[in-house]
Amino acid sequence: MAPRNVTFQTRTNSPAVLVLVAITCLPEILLTLLGTISPNASQWRMTAIAYGAFWNGLLQGWEPLYLFQREAMFASYAFLHGGLMHLLGNMVAVLALGGIVVARIGQKGFLLLYAISAFGGAAGFALLSGSETPMVGASGAVFGLIGAWKFWEWQARQHFGSPMRPLWSSLIGLVILNIVLWVLLSGLLAWEAHLGGFLAGVLFAAIVTPTLRYRV
Template identity: 30%
Template sequence: MDCLAGSARAVPRWRNVAGASRTGKPVIVPGLIVANVAVFVLTVVTAGSLNRNFASPWFAEGALVPALVANGEYWRIVTSGFLHVGPLHLAFNMFALWIIGREVETVLGRARFVAVYGVSLLGGAAAVMLLSNPLGPTAGASGAVFGLMGALFVLLRRLKLPAGQVIGVIALNVVISFTIPQISWQGHLGGLVFGAAVTAALVYPGAVAQNRRRVQIVAISGLALLGLLLIGAGAAFL
């Protein structure tokens, strides 16, 4: 994947394919990993168990439960993305975030990366609100991580680099999402679709260079609003 970052840096005028300037080493991805690990440690300590950390009151107050979101507990849309059930769940998501997230942040730049991650989180939550058990709790950074997978695929296509490996990883994870019980395929697919969509809006601006940022802001805002509207629709039907 190093060729992805290399191709992005090769764009003239110190601007990459998304219009971002060089940002050096990624800082958002390590920050997100630290935040997720810190929240996990908090749930382990308050639950008194490593593998049953979901018994923590913090977990109960932060997991995404559609019926509770519909009842006004909207913070769960965000907090659920930082909660994990057991060390394996955390380790898998953080490994994927580290491997994929660094590449995406390097290419998009920090602000755009945050936009992709945040919109993917909203997209995953929207799918859960619309398609999941209203009383079932959902937790994990998987929706946002799937969004980064979608982002990486779009970036590779935009840079005309081979995307076969990424397609294989996405396909494998989609199959796993549907075949292993207690995995939120809704959150995964929602994050994947929204992550790919917002990245496409960033790297295919459809406008001349001087209007690129304006087009990007409008596109990101529109997709974020769509995610919120779908969450609201899911809440309204409960």
């Protein structure tokens, strides 16, 4: 039998995906609006980053601004962004991948994967980066969704005997994309969070869906 092309089921307009995107958009929308009406616009954003960003220094003896900030920042950083374009890029990816994830593991599974990937992104940044620059953005969680998706693609290709070359090519493309963005952003890309989120997503998918649950 000839190898089968690999395609994925998807569910559009999943409430879990839409609500998560809306909640994630809210802080940046508020900060942007404040920037248009308040003379202290930069102060609002600096305060949000001080309280919600991921700070490596807090794991190295810095005094937290509030109780449990060291723990909270492993999640809160994913709800802050460096601007509307940063937010837009991440949320487009969540909307594009969310339907695939929900179709495979349901809405609760999607939310759990997203949360674990965000934590994995923060852990990757903490372990691999020595930067004292604050880290914000949902890209760690986004790369977790990508990691799960790519695991399922590998799983399906293995199951149906489809060639693996397209999978490896897409993974190489992700690496090249990160290198290009790192150069364009003068080294300010948190690739460590991308890697941590990706590995968390792959591990989650491997544990939760060790075999095919539907025909892809």
